[in-house]
Amino acid sequence: MASPLMEDLEALQDVHSEPEESPEEVAPPSSRGWVKKVGLAAALLGLLGLAGLAGTQHFGAFQGHASLGLKTASKVMIYKDVLTGDEMITDNYELTEAFNGAALTAKSSLEDGNEGEKVLNIPKHFHLQEMELPKKDFMLWAKDYMKKLLPKLQKDDPDRVADFKRGATDMIKFVMSKYDEFQLFAGSGPDPLEGGPAMAYTKEGDLTPTFYFFKDGLKGVKY
Numbered sequence: 001m002a003s004p005l006m007e008d009l010e011a012l013q014d015v016h017s018e019p020e021e022s023p024e025e026v027a028p029p030s031s032r033g034w035v036k037k038v039g040l041a042a043a044l045l046g047l048l049g050l051a052g053l054a055g056t057q058h059f060g061a062f063q064g065h066a067s068l069g070l071k072t073a074s075k076v077m078i079y080k081d082v083l084t085g086d087e088m089i090t091d092n093y094e095l096t097e098a099f100n101g102a103a104l105t106a107k108s109s110l111e112d113g114n115e116g117e118k119v120l121n122i123p124k125h126f127h128l129q130e131m132e133l134p135k136k137d138f139m140l141w142a143k144d145y146m147k148k149l150l151p152k153l154q155k156d157d158p159d160r161v162a163d164f165k166r167g168a169t170d171m172i173k174f175v176m177s178k179y180d181e182f183q184l185f186a187g188s189g190p191d192p193l194e195g196g197p198a199m200a201y202t203k204e205g206d207l208t209p210t211f212y213f214f215k216d217g218l219k220g221v222k223y
Contacts, residue, residue: 079218084195086187087126102167104215108208122211127188128198135179142172145196149217164216175199
Protein backbone atom coordinates (compact mmCIF):
# COMPACT_ATOMS: atom_id res chain seq x y z
CA MET A 1 0.00 0.00 0.00
CA ALA A 2 1.36 3.41 -0.95
CA SER A 3 2.30 5.70 1.93
CA PRO A 4 0.39 8.98 2.46
CA LEU A 5 3.50 10.81 1.32
CA MET A 6 3.63 8.93 -1.96
CA GLU A 7 -0.08 9.52 -2.50
CA ASP A 8 0.41 13.25 -1.87
CA LEU A 9 3.29 13.37 -4.34
CA GLU A 10 1.27 11.62 -6.99
CA ALA A 11 -1.57 14.09 -6.49
CA LEU A 12 0.81 17.01 -7.02
CA GLN A 13 1.30 16.36 -10.71
CA ASP A 14 -1.70 18.58 -11.54
CA VAL A 15 -1.05 21.23 -8.86
CA HIS A 16 -0.55 24.74 -10.26
CA SER A 17 -1.25 26.93 -7.18
CA GLU A 18 1.44 28.33 -4.80
CA PRO A 19 1.26 27.23 -1.03
CA GLU A 20 2.42 29.75 1.04
CA GLU A 21 43.62 62.75 22.72
CA SER A 22 47.06 64.13 21.56
CA PRO A 23 49.94 61.63 21.69
CA GLU A 24 52.40 61.74 24.59
CA GLU A 25 56.05 62.45 23.89
CA VAL A 26 58.29 59.59 24.92
CA ALA A 27 62.03 59.19 25.05
CA PRO A 28 63.52 57.24 22.15
CA PRO A 29 64.19 53.62 23.02
CA SER A 30 67.63 52.27 23.72
CA SER A 31 69.29 50.45 20.83
CA ARG A 32 68.67 47.11 22.55
CA GLY A 33 64.97 47.84 23.03
CA TRP A 34 64.67 49.04 19.44
CA VAL A 35 66.24 45.86 18.09
CA LYS A 36 63.87 43.81 20.23
CA LYS A 37 60.83 45.67 18.91
CA VAL A 38 62.00 45.28 15.33
CA GLY A 39 62.33 41.58 15.89
CA LEU A 40 58.81 41.37 17.28
CA ALA A 41 57.46 43.36 14.35
CA ALA A 42 59.18 41.08 11.87
CA ALA A 43 57.75 38.04 13.60
CA LEU A 44 54.27 39.57 13.47
CA LEU A 45 54.63 40.34 9.77
CA GLY A 46 55.71 36.77 9.19
CA LEU A 47 52.61 35.45 10.90
CA LEU A 48 50.41 37.79 8.87
CA GLY A 49 52.10 36.57 5.72
CA LEU A 50 51.37 32.97 6.62
CA ALA A 51 47.75 33.83 7.33
CA GLY A 52 47.50 35.53 3.96
CA LEU A 53 48.88 32.44 2.26
CA ALA A 54 46.39 30.24 4.10
CA GLY A 55 43.55 32.49 3.01
CA THR A 56 44.46 32.11 -0.67
CA GLN A 57 44.82 28.35 -0.81
CA HIS A 58 42.47 26.28 -2.90
CA PHE A 59 40.49 23.63 -1.09
CA GLY A 60 38.59 21.51 -3.57
CA ALA A 61 35.05 22.78 -3.76
CA PHE A 62 36.14 26.10 -2.14
CA GLN A 63 38.48 27.18 -4.93
CA GLY A 64 38.32 30.90 -5.59
CA HIS A 65 37.30 32.03 -2.09
CA ALA A 66 40.26 33.77 -0.38
CA SER A 67 38.65 33.65 3.08
CA LEU A 68 37.72 30.00 2.96
CA GLY A 69 41.21 28.74 3.79
CA LEU A 70 40.81 30.19 7.27
CA LYS A 71 37.31 28.76 7.51
CA THR A 72 38.64 25.34 6.57
CA ALA A 73 41.19 25.59 9.43
CA SER A 74 38.27 26.02 11.84
CA LYS A 75 36.34 23.02 10.48
CA VAL A 76 33.93 23.41 7.60
CA MET A 77 30.70 21.46 7.67
CA ILE A 78 30.19 19.79 4.32
CA TYR A 79 26.73 18.45 3.63
CA LYS A 80 26.68 15.25 1.61
CA ASP A 81 23.80 13.39 0.06
CA VAL A 82 23.07 10.44 2.36
CA LEU A 83 22.39 8.12 -0.57
CA THR A 84 25.29 8.95 -2.90
CA GLY A 85 27.89 10.77 -0.78
CA ASP A 86 27.93 13.66 -3.27
CA GLU A 87 28.97 16.99 -1.73
CA MET A 88 26.05 19.38 -2.17
CA ILE A 89 26.64 22.47 0.03
CA THR A 90 28.69 23.71 3.05
CA ASP A 91 28.17 26.04 5.98
CA ASN A 92 30.41 28.60 4.27
CA TYR A 93 27.10 29.69 2.81
CA GLU A 94 24.37 31.26 4.93
CA LEU A 95 21.99 28.35 5.40
CA THR A 96 18.39 28.61 6.47
CA GLU A 97 15.55 26.13 6.89
CA ALA A 98 12.18 26.22 5.19
CA PHE A 99 9.09 24.05 4.76
CA ASN A 100 8.83 22.75 8.31
CA GLY A 101 12.56 22.04 8.37
CA ALA A 102 12.39 19.82 5.30
CA ALA A 103 14.43 22.23 3.19
CA LEU A 104 17.90 23.64 3.64
CA THR A 105 18.37 26.78 1.54
CA ALA A 106 21.43 28.69 0.35
CA LYS A 107 21.62 31.91 -1.66
CA SER A 108 23.89 31.71 -4.70
CA SER A 109 25.96 34.45 -6.32
CA LEU A 110 27.78 34.99 -9.61
CA GLU A 111 31.50 34.64 -10.17
CA ASP A 112 33.85 34.11 -13.08
CA GLY A 113 33.79 30.74 -14.75
CA ASN A 114 36.71 28.91 -16.30
CA GLU A 115 36.43 30.92 -19.51
CA GLY A 116 35.68 34.29 -17.88
CA GLU A 117 31.91 34.00 -18.18
CA LYS A 118 29.67 34.58 -15.17
CA VAL A 119 28.41 31.40 -13.51
CA LEU A 120 26.55 30.48 -10.34
CA ASN A 121 28.99 29.68 -7.53
CA ILE A 122 27.15 26.75 -5.97
CA PRO A 123 26.98 24.52 -9.06
CA LYS A 124 30.56 25.52 -9.92
CA HIS A 125 32.07 24.66 -6.52
CA PHE A 126 30.22 21.39 -6.05
CA HIS A 127 30.19 20.28 -9.68
CA LEU A 128 26.42 20.02 -9.70
CA GLN A 129 24.93 18.81 -12.94
CA GLU A 130 22.04 20.78 -14.38
CA MET A 131 19.10 18.60 -15.30
CA GLU A 132 16.49 19.60 -17.86
CA LEU A 133 13.46 17.44 -17.14
CA PRO A 134 9.78 17.60 -18.02
CA LYS A 135 7.56 18.06 -14.98
CA LYS A 136 6.41 14.44 -15.00
CA ASP A 137 10.01 13.17 -15.03
CA PHE A 138 10.88 15.41 -12.08
CA MET A 139 7.93 13.92 -10.19
CA LEU A 140 9.23 10.41 -10.89
CA TRP A 141 12.66 11.48 -9.62
CA ALA A 142 11.14 13.02 -6.46
CA LYS A 143 8.94 10.00 -5.73
CA ASP A 144 11.81 7.54 -6.21
CA TYR A 145 14.05 9.64 -3.97
CA MET A 146 11.40 9.74 -1.23
CA LYS A 147 10.90 5.99 -1.40
CA LYS A 148 14.61 5.46 -0.78
CA LEU A 149 15.00 8.22 1.83
CA LEU A 150 11.94 7.54 3.97
CA PRO A 151 12.95 4.07 5.29
CA LYS A 152 16.38 5.41 6.23
CA LEU A 153 14.75 8.28 8.12
CA GLN A 154 12.32 5.91 9.86
CA LYS A 155 15.28 3.90 11.11
CA ASP A 156 17.66 6.75 12.03
CA ASP A 157 15.25 9.43 13.26
CA PRO A 158 11.69 8.12 13.57
CA ASP A 159 10.49 11.19 15.50
CA ARG A 160 11.30 13.30 12.46
CA VAL A 161 9.22 11.34 9.95
CA ALA A 162 5.89 13.15 10.35
CA ASP A 163 7.40 16.64 10.00
CA PHE A 164 9.47 15.45 7.07
CA LYS A 165 6.41 14.16 5.24
CA ARG A 166 4.54 17.43 5.69
CA GLY A 167 7.49 19.64 4.81
CA ALA A 168 8.65 17.58 1.85
CA THR A 169 5.17 17.50 0.37
CA ASP A 170 4.84 21.28 0.72
CA MET A 171 8.23 21.82 -0.88
CA ILE A 172 7.42 19.63 -3.86
CA LYS A 173 4.08 21.38 -4.23
CA PHE A 174 5.92 24.73 -4.28
CA VAL A 175 8.32 23.49 -6.95
CA MET A 176 5.53 22.10 -9.08
CA SER A 177 3.51 25.33 -8.87
CA LYS A 178 6.47 27.34 -10.26
CA TYR A 179 8.16 24.59 -12.21
CA ASP A 180 9.01 26.69 -15.26
CA GLU A 181 10.87 29.15 -13.00
CA PHE A 182 13.07 26.50 -11.39
CA GLN A 183 16.45 25.12 -12.41
CA LEU A 184 17.18 21.57 -11.34
CA PHE A 185 20.59 20.22 -10.42
CA ALA A 186 21.90 16.82 -9.35
CA GLY A 187 25.06 15.76 -7.53
CA SER A 188 28.38 15.16 -9.21
CA GLY A 189 28.18 11.36 -9.21
CA PRO A 190 27.89 9.11 -12.27
CA ASP A 191 24.19 8.43 -11.67
CA PRO A 192 22.65 11.90 -11.27
CA LEU A 193 19.14 10.71 -10.43
CA GLU A 194 20.27 8.38 -7.64
CA GLY A 195 20.51 11.19 -5.08
CA GLY A 196 18.32 14.13 -4.25
CA PRO A 197 17.75 17.22 -6.37
CA ALA A 198 19.07 20.71 -5.75
CA MET A 199 16.31 23.08 -6.83
CA ALA A 200 17.13 26.69 -7.69
CA TYR A 201 14.53 29.46 -7.72
CA THR A 202 15.08 33.20 -8.15
CA LYS A 203 12.84 35.05 -5.70
CA GLU A 204 11.22 38.34 -6.63
CA GLY A 205 13.77 41.15 -6.35
CA ASP A 206 16.79 38.82 -6.38
CA LEU A 207 19.33 38.58 -9.18
CA THR A 208 20.49 35.07 -8.42
CA PRO A 209 18.60 31.99 -7.26
CA THR A 210 18.19 30.43 -3.86
CA PHE A 211 18.98 26.71 -3.80
CA TYR A 212 16.68 24.31 -2.00
CA PHE A 213 17.98 20.97 -0.71
CA PHE A 214 16.15 18.19 1.12
CA LYS A 215 17.67 18.67 4.58
CA ASP A 216 16.76 15.16 5.71
CA GLY A 217 18.66 13.81 2.71
CA LEU A 218 21.91 15.48 3.76
CA LYS A 219 24.54 14.44 6.30
CA GLY A 220 26.93 17.05 7.73
CA VAL A 221 30.58 16.06 7.96
CA LYS A 222 33.24 18.38 9.44
CA TYR A 223 36.63 18.74 7.74
